[in-house]
Amino acid sequence: DQQVKQNSPSLSVQEGRISILNCDYTNSMFDYFLWYKKYPAEGPTFLISISSIKDKNEDGRFTVFLNKSAKHLSLHIVPSQPGDSAVYFCAATQTGANNLFFGTGTRLTVIP
Amino acid sequence: EAQVTQNPRYLITVTGKKLTVTCSQNMNHEYMSWYRQDPGLGLRQIYYSMNVEVTDKGDVPEGYKVSRKEKRNFPLILESPSPNQTSLYFCASSLSGYRGAKNIQYFGAGTRLSVL
Numbered sequence: 001d002q003q004v005k006q007n008s009p010s011l012s013v014q015e016g017r018i019s020i021l022n023c024d025y026t027n028s029m030f031d032y033f034l035w036y037k038k039y040p041a042e043g044p045t046f047l048i049s050i051s052s053i054k055d056k057n058e059d060g061r062f063t064v065f066l067n068k069s070a071k072h073l074s075l076h077i078v079p080s081q082p083g084d085s086a087v088y089f090c091a092a093t094q095t096g097a098n099n100l101f102f103g104t105g106t107r108l109t110v111i112p
Numbered sequence: 113e114a115q116v117t118q119n120p121r122y123l124i125t126v127t128g129k130k131l132t133v134t135c136s137q138n139m140n141h142e143y144m145s146w147y148r149q150d151p152g153l154g155l156r157q158i159y160y161s162m163n164v165e166v167t168d169k170g171d172v173p174e175g176y177k178v179s180r181k182e183k184r185n186f187p188l189i190l191e192s193p194s195p196n197q198t199s200l201y202f203c204a205s206s207l208s209g210y211r212g213a214k215n216i217q218y219f220g221a222g223t224r225l226s227v228l
Contacts (some may be wrong), residue, residue, distance in 0.1 A: 002153075006154070034214075036219075041221065041222070042221055042222075043116070043202050043222055044155070044217075049214075089154060089155060091213075093212065093213035093214060095212075095214075097213060098143070098162060098168065098212040098213055099157050099160060099170050099171065099213055100145075100157060100213035100217070102147070102154045102155035102157075104153060105155075
């Protein structure tokens with residue numbers, strides 16, 4: 001039973017435009033969310049995170065938005081660059097828990 | 113260089129032949145974890161360890177064993193591999209156990225396992 005879902009397996013965006021990657025979760029106990037990026041033949045690397053006490057967190061070109069009532073979060077990349085082409089995973093956990101639940105991933109392709 | 117090292121990177125084996133995938137980190141991290149990545153299912157946690165001699169089941173522990181005898185090493189053991197364990201496996205580590213899975217995890221490059 002997938003507790004974290006990324007319903008778009010892939011997304012293509014023109015260079016310079018905004019990329020929006022979406023993630024939904026079902027467990028209302030989740031209170032901390034992370035995004036990881038994965039290039040081919042490499043392990044995932046951390047990108048950005050957000051706590052449920054916030055509804056937005058920004059780091060350079062990357063912004064994560066959290067809508068707790070909808071159990072939805074999104075990652076915005078502005079402007080998108082070809083080097084952003086990768087698979088993006090969202091992940092969720094809860095305070096006091098030691099396990100992490102990942103979504104199925106979205107493959108982003110930024111077209112030059 | 114700070115890193116998580118997995119070996120082997122690629123492995124083809126046959127059903128029932130015991131195998132071990134090694135994982136080592138040089139960052140003195142307390143928390144270590146194993147994941148498998150499958151198409152359409154994303155990354156799923158197999159086991160994790162909060163510290164030496166402390167391990168616990170993740171989401172999909174069946175058919176796997178782990179041990180944490182030293183802080184730096186966290187091997188994944190398949191006692192009797194089956195074809196449904198064909199997957200891409202990742203080991204990860206993070207600094208401190210008290211924040212649990214909120215900590216940033218550093219991943220190895222992956223081990224692609226095929227069980228025939």
